[in-house]
Amino acid sequence: MxxxxxxxxxxxxxxxxxxxxxxxxxxxxxxxxxxxxxxxxxxxxxxxxxxxxxxxxxxxxxxxxxxxxxxxxxxxxxxxxxxxxxxxxxxxxxxxxxxxxxxxxxxxxxxxxxxxxxxxxxxxxxxxxxxxxRPFLPTVPGQGTFRGRQLHTVEYRSPRDFAGQRVIVVGGGNSGAQIAADLAHATELTWVTQRPPRFLADDIDGRALFDVATARRKALESGRADTGGVASLGDIVAVPPVREARDAGLLKASPMFSRLTADGVEWADGTRATADAVIWCTGxxxxxxxxxxxxxxxxxxxxxxxxxxxxxxxxxxxxxxxxxxxxxxxxxxxxxxxxxxxxxxxxxxxxxxxx
Missing domain, CATH: 3.50.50.60 (FAD/NAD(P)-binding domain)
Known part of the structure; x- marks a missing residue:
């Protein structure tokens, strides 16, 4: 019809x-x-x-x-x-x-x-x-050889599903930081980011981000220089659970690994880490x-x-x-x-x- x-x-x-x-x-x-x-x-x-x-x-x-x-x-x-x-x-x-x-x-x-x-x-x-x-998963050498569980942000629900496991969370944005913080107390966590994580100041939340985005729009509409918007401030909003895990020393990021192995990941210098699951918070x-x-x-x-x-x-x-x-x-x-x-x-x- x-x-x-x-x-x-x-x-x-x-x-x-x-x-x-x-x-x-x-x-x-x-x-x-x-x-x-x-x-x-x-x-x-x-x-x-x-x-x-x-x-x-x-x-x-x-x-x-x-x-x-x-x-x-x-x-x-x-x-x-x-x-x-x-x-x-x-x-x-x-x-x-x-x-x-x-x-x-x-x-x-x-x-x-x-x-x-x-x-x-x-x-x-x-x-x-x-x-x-339409979740994005990067192509990483060895991805097909890893015997553990691989999932994207869209499939993650609760730390209860990973209690006591060795979990690698990949991603330096808000989702990666929040899910890493969610898992920090219940798992053996490794947080991996492409570059060192950039936390916004603790007093910045969505109110300030909206103001910054609005200021950028007005600048562009009036022909003034691009202020950079929200991206100029950082990548991660320090919401309370993220702030608490960070301040407790539980959110220490490792650089991106070079490949997956059958039982975990390996970095370019040969260092390895075993894992039961890899969670791709990659946008x-x-x-x-x-x-x-x-x-x-x-x-x-x-x-x-x-x-x-x-x-x-x-x-x-x-x-x-x-x-x-x-x-x-x-x-x-x-x-x-x-x-x-x-x-x-x-x-x-x-x-x-x-x-």
């Missing part, structure tokens, strides 16, 4: 909901297609101890502040899932789930969105599928396979954009994948502005806007 609408939003996580909020306010006909069977986006699949970097005042989508979580300065992932669930209900967003979008094709004046439960023809498509669904890539038929991807898998609009396909907007689709657009508070700008641009070109 083929449906027709002004806008199809692909993805029902935080970016898709922010887009839906602004599309509804502007009176457009739209549908949000979400591959997940339940609300909450990627937040419902994170590890048990994950908390936000920011208090609720700096963790909200447009229109509705996130409620305070009792006993928590920084809300946990379950609280975020509940907030997103309530958000889509409050604004009665037209979400269809589970719908897995397989491909987007050009179809005359429309874009044709093909899903596993039907097809939609739309004048505009907003892709908001994020990165969680993500944008989940854009559904846009393959449009043939838009360039360097690093990104699609060239002007704001959120794809340069080579102006009927397509990309939202929430990182700074290249809007400063801080991969965060709860940061996605609101580019979502609003995308919705306004779409409304200005839509012949069927409701009044």
């Amino acid at each position: 083929t449906h027709r609408t002004d806008v199809v939003v692909i993805g029902g996580g935080q970016a898709g909901l922010a887009a839906g909020y602004h599309l509804r306010r502007l009176g457009l006909d739209f549908v949000i297609l979400d591959a997940q069977p339940t609300p909450g986006g990627a937040w419902q699949h994170t590890w048990d101890s994950l908390h936000l970097f920011s208090p609720v005042a700096f963790s909200s989508l447009p229109g509705r502040p996130m409620p305070v979580q009792s006993g928590e300065t920084y809300p946990d992932a379950g609280h975020v899932v509940q907030y997103l669930t309530d958000y889509e209900r409050r604004y009665e967003l037209p979400i269809m789930r589970p719908v897995a979008v397989q491909a987007v094709h050009r179809d005359g004046a429309f874009l044709r969105v093909e899903g596993d439960t039907g097809t939609w023809r739309a004048r505009t498509v907003i892709s908001a599928t994020g990165t969680w669904w 993500f890539r944008p989940a854009l396979s559904h846009l393959g038929p449009l043939q838009l991807r360039g360097r690093r898998g990104h699609i060239a954009t002007d704001g959120t609009r794809a340069v080579d396909e102006p009927r397509l907007h990309l939202l929430g994948y990182g700074d290249w689709t809007g400063p801080a657009s991969a965060t709860l508070i940061g996605v609101g502005r580019p979502a609003r700008e995308a919705a306004r641009e779409i409304a200005g070109t839509s012949p069927s806007r409701r009044t």
Whole structure:
């Protein structure tokens, strides 16, 4: 069955909901297609101890502040899932789930969105599928010979699963530091990073990071020099569990090993360490396979954009994948502005806007 609408939003996580909020306010006909069977986006699949970097005042989508979580300065992932669930209900967003979008094709004046439960023809498509669904694993010599368990951030849940084991955590970003801190008391931990870890000052959290990202955006928009943004401050937010493990001397990073062995890893100088598991906290890539038929991807898998609009396909907007689709657009508070700008641009070109 083929449906027709002004806008199809692909993805029902935080970016898709922010887009839906602004599309509804502007009176457009739209549908949000979400591959997940339940609300909450990627937040419902994170590890048990994950908390936000920011208090609720700096963790909200447009229109509705996130409620305070009792006993928590920084809300946990379950609280975020509940907030997103309530958000889509409050604004009665037209979400269809589970719908897995397989491909987007050009179809005359429309874009044709093909899903596993039907097809939609739309004048505009907003892709908001994020990165969680495309974990990145580096290629390392000996990877196939290691007899232990290898998993990515997306598969990690709790230190209970590794109690008493020898675990190597690879990655010097926030996920690597948080998972290493999570495991530090229950395992024989080796934390491995590509370069020495850079912790942000202890008093910096998501509030300050949002201010820094905003200052960078304003500088770039006014033609001033790039301030470097958040990356200029460091790589790791010292959230309380990370700070405690670091101050207890439990987060001492080793340099990256040169290869895996059957029972562990080996460094270039011949030093070895045995391991029962290796957890790769090595980041993500944008989940854009559904846009393959449009043939838009360039360097690093990104699609060239002007704001959120794809340069080579102006009927397509990309939202929430990182700074290249809007400063801080991969965060709860940061996605609101580019979502609003995308919705306004779409409304200005839509012949069927409701009044």
